[in-house]
Amino acid sequence: MTILNRDFFSRPTLTVTRELLGQRLVCEVNGQRLSGLIVETEAYLGPGDTASHASKGRTARTEIMFGPPGYAYIYLIYGMYYMLNLVTEQAGFPAAVLIRAIEPQEGIELMQSNRLLPPRLLASPDPRLTNGPGKLCQALAIDKTLHGWDVTTGQKLWLESAPALPDEALATGPRIGIDYAHPTHRSAPWRFWVKNNRFVSK
DNA sequence: TATACGATCACCT
DNA sequence: GGTGATCGTATAC
Numbered sequence A: 001m002t003i004l005n006r007d008f009f010s011r012p013t014l015t016v017t018r019e020l021l022g023q024r025l026v027c028e029v030n031g032q033r034l035s036g037l038i039v040e041t042e043a044y045l046g047p048g049d050t051a052s053h054a055s056k057g058r059t060a061r062t063e064i065m066f067g068p069p070g071y072a073y074i075y076l077i078y079g080m081y082y083m084l085n086l087v088t089e090q091a092g093f094p095a096a097v098l099i100r101a102i103e104p105q106e107g108i109e110l111m112q113s114n115r116l117l118p119p120r121l122l123a124s125p126d127p128r129l130t131n132g133p134g135k136l137c138q139a140l141a142i143d144k145t146l147h148g149w150d151v152t153t154g155q156k157l158w159l160e161s162a163p164a165l166p167d168e169a170l171a172t173g174p175r176i177g178i179d180y181a182h183p184t185h186r187s188a189p190w191r192f193w194v195k196n197n198r199f200v201s202k
Numbered sequence B: 001t002a003t004a005c006g007a008t009c010a011c012c013t
Numbered sequence C: 001g002g003t004g005a006t007c008g009t010a011t012a013c
Helices: A013-019 A108-115 A133-139 A183-187
Strands: A024-029 A032-044 A072-077 A081-087 A096-106 A157-160 A170-173 A191-194
Touching: A013 A032, A013 A096, A024 A096, A032 A108, A081 A133, A096 A108, A096 A133, A096 A191, A108 A133
Parallel strands: none
Antiparallel strands: A024 A032, A024 A157, A032 A096, A032 A191, A072 A081, A081 A096, A170 A191
């Protein structure tokens, strides 16, 4: 097992978006590991991508995206859900990958209680545990306190390498929830997911 | 200072 | 298929 380092995140964003699939996202809360394999990601490709918050220019919220790679960009959406992004590429170029879904591995019972799902769903990890960007943050207790966190340290929030997935196991398509973006960016196939994985978002 | 809205989700018909 | 929740941020005034 190795922890994904800054070199991993410094590469072209689409490469990172593709290669994050299958890697393990780990969050440690009170000494307990909560983890899952990444099964869905989206690329936000810099200042020219009208779907990206960074296209509005440098602001307090998006400042972290303009910095060096390997840091967490976390923001609140719709007043109640957090989104986890990982900053990519070199400092000065604002790009990131949104983590949209994971397949739970460790700490499933704690994820269950974090998500406040009804007990009847306890039948083996229910897909609703982590099959969406807001859901996985709630399950792993990821909130604004981790905004700007260096995810290459192996503490609190980090990524561990797992066996690479072959291209045949993956699919791509347009990103979700960006109707406000330019048509070119709205239709670009910058969302990646693992085929036939039941934890991919609806 | 005021306003509009969002990289979502749960619940409803 | 549709809608309400709920608040930080960006933008307008």
